[in-house]
Amino acid sequence: MVGVDSTRKCSKAEMDWLKNGGRDKIEKAAKQFNQKGNVPGDFYVSIMLPSDIMVSIRSIGAVAYQVYCFGFCQKMAARKLWNKLRNHPEVEEATIQTGKQLHEIADNEYYIDVSWHGDEAYWRGWQFVETVLPKNLFKKGV
Amino acid sequence: MQKKMTRKDLDQTLEFKTNLEMPFTVARLETTKYKALLKQHLHAMYSAASTEQLRAMDGRIECFAKTSFVFAFKCADSEFGMIYYLTPQIGALLKEINTIVKRLEKCRPPRLNLSYFFYNDSIISRAPEKEEVILSSIRKNLAPGTLMLLEKRKGGS
Numbered sequence: 001m002v003g004v005d006s007t008r009k010c011s012k013a014e015m016d017w018l019k020n021g022g023r024d025k026i027e028k029a030a031k032q033f034n035q036k037g038n039v040p041g042d043f044y045v046s047i048m049l050p051s052d053i054m055v056s057i058r059s060i061g062a063v064a065y066q067v068y069c070f071g072f073c074q075k076m077a078a079r080k081l082w083n084k085l086r087n088h089p090e091v092e093e094a095t096i097q098t099g100k101q102l103h104e105i106a107d108n109e110y111y112i113d114v115s116w117h118g119d120e121a122y123w124r125g126w127q128f129v130e131t132v133l134p135k136n137l138f139k140k141g142v
Numbered sequence: 143m144q145k146k147m148t149r150k151d152l153d154q155t156l157e158f159k160t161n162l163e164m165p166f167t168v169a170r171l172e173t174t175k176y177k178a179l180l181k182q183h184l185h186a187m188y189s190a191a192s193t194e195q196l197r198a199m200d201g202r203i204e205c206f207a208k209t210s211f212v213f214a215f216k217c218a219d220s221e222f223g224m225i226y227y228l229t230p231q232i233g234a235l236l237k238e239i240n241t242i243v244k245r246l247e248k249c250r251p252p253r254l255n256l257s258y259f260f261y262n263d264s265i266i267s268r269a270p271e272k273e274e275v276i277l278s279s280i281r282k283n284l285a286p287g288t289l290m291l292l293e294k295r296k297g298g299s
Contacts, residue, residue, distance in 0.1 A: 060199060061191050084229060087205040088256060089184055092195065 003115030007105050015049070018110060019072065023047045030114075041118020048111040052099035053078040057085050060092045069099075147239050149232065160247040163283040164215045168239065171210035171225055176260060177203070180225070183258075183266040210257070211239060213246065220262040220285035222276060227257045249281045261286055 010018070030045035048054070051072040058065050070078035078096060086094040103111040147156065147168070155169040171177050181203055185196060209230045214223035228238045245252055259276045260266045262285075267273075279286045 060188050060195050080229065084227065084256070087202055087209075087230070088227065089180075089199050089202045089206050090188075091202070092198070 003113065005111070005113040005115075007103065007109045007111050009109050012108070015108065015110070018047065018049060019051060023049065039116060041116060043116050044114070046113045048099045048103060048113075050098065050100035050103075050105050050107050050109065053096065054099055054102045055082045055085065055094065055096050056102070057091050057095075058093045059090050062092075067102075147236055147243070149236065152236075152239075158243060158247075162215075162247070162249060162280070164217045164280075166213055166215045166223065166246060168243065169212050169214070171207040171212055174212050174214075176212055176225060176266070177207045179260070179264050179266055180207075180258065209235065211242075213242065213251075215280065217279075217283070217285040217288075220287060222261050222279065222286055223259065224251065224254060224276065225258045225260065225266075226252075226254070246280070251277060251280055253277075 014022075026047060027045055030043060033039070034043040046069070048069055049072075053070040053072065053075055055068040055070070055078055056066070068078070068081060070081075082094055082096040085091050088094075099105070099111065100107070105111055152170065153173075155167050155173070157165060157167050159165050171180070181200065184199060184203070188196065188199065191199070206227060210225055210227045212223060212225050214221055226238075226242060228235050242252060254268065254273055258266050258268050259273060275286050275290060279289050282289060284292070
């Protein structure tokens with residue numbers, strides 16, 4: 001697997017755009033990019049905003065760790081999942097927190113994770129992805 | 143069509159007769175033998191865990207058992223079915239159980255996700271390939287053992 005994950009600064013207008021469907025558009029574009037076979041293997045893009053609600057769980061003996069991401073308007077759904085998970089026998093710890101707390105980012109920053117899974121990823125490296133990425137997928141580059 | 147489950151019904155074992163050939167019962171996990179079996183299964187699965195972790199897990203099994211329900215089918219001598227882990231909120235809980243019952247009547251059980259399923263010989267599991275056997279057993283009105291035998295014969299011939 002190869003990939004980049006970092007925090008990026010943005011203006012208030014850009015953040016509002018990301019919150020109100022912009023993030024979904026980018027993730028959808030990445031999904032379509034993957035489905036068209038531009039990159040062999042699986043190509044993922046996930047964006048986490050400071051206003052997101054994150055439910056993270058750790059299994060007994062730290063065998064597995066999972067994070068579920070909910071948008072700022074899905075507070076009830078996040079709470080419901082957290083309530084359910086914290087009493088699950090195989091879960092040692094379940095926490096609910098904002099994206100800001102989890103990724104330690106400011107209100108004008110977002111966390112972006114772009115990754116590519118597959119054998120080709122290992123042999124060709126990240127530079128290959130950069131050469132095939134459409135320009136409109138990341139206007140400001142990765 | 144079955145009568146809707148009510149709050150009073152939650153503490154009883156309810157029998158449902160549907161268009162499936164096999165009748166099924168709904169009962170709280172707390173009141174069935176499966177609670178002890180689940181405990182045994184999880185202890186075996188997490189044998190490397192510390193005593194403290196296992197003790198904490200036992201506490202969580204108690205909470206889990208309060209809001210989990212056993213949907214058990216009987217086919218000849220076999221008993222099999224699913225343990226669904228549902229919401230602790232009473233209103234939503236009734237809604238969830240009624241939805242599962244409705245879907246079972248249509249032979250379309252919801253996927254298990256965080257829950258477990260079991261065979262008559264007390265095997266509790268959550269492995270996806272075994273889940274498929276249980277789900278198709280319900281759809282085909284057959285016990286999992288019989289279904290696997292038939293599949294084997296089909297594959298062999």
